[in-house]
Amino acid sequence: QVQLVESGGGLVQAGGSLRLSCAASGRPFSSYVMGWFRQAPGKEREFVAAINWSGGRVDYVDSVKGRFTISRDNVKNTVNLQVNSLKPEDTAVYYCAATTRWPAVSGRQYNYWGQGTQVTVSS
Numbered sequence: 001q002v003q004l005v006e007s008g009g010g011l012v013q014a015g016g017s018l019r020l021s022c023a024a025s026g027r028p029f030s031s032y033v034m035g036w037f038r039q040a041p042g043k044e045r046e047f048v049a050a051i052n053w054s055g056g057r058v059d060y061v062d063s064v065k066g067r068f069t070i071s072r073d074n075v076k077n078t079v080n081l082q083v084n085s086l087k088p089e090d091t092a093v094y095y096c097a098a099t100t101r102w103p104a105v106s107g108r109q110y111n112y113w114g115q116g117t118q119v120t121v122s123s
Helices: none
Strands: 002-007 010-013 018-026 033-039 046-051 058-060 068-073 078-083 092-099 117-122
Touching (some): 018 033, 018 092, 018 117, 033 068, 046 068, 046 078, 058 068
Parallel strands (some): 010 117
Antiparallel strands (some): 002 018, 018 078, 033 092, 068 078
């Protein structure tokens, strides 16, 4: 089992940047594929990005390609999401999640979830 805690959210103006972090504890971090999801008010949870066990492969939803970057540190047991050129439509609660599967773009494939961190982008 793994426990996940997100941080780094906040209020930012359109065009700004944030760095979201997710700290993992429990089973060896390198055993898990890590993903980021988001959920805006009144909308379904959406896949944002995923990174495989070694960090050698990544996947993104089309709407964030070129703006968001996922990375991981298997020594520090963290996964990060650098979010640049933020838009008001990026406003959501961002969740970190873990799975043992790849590829993994569906929330149903993930076994463990963090509590989320709020990102609000003002226009």
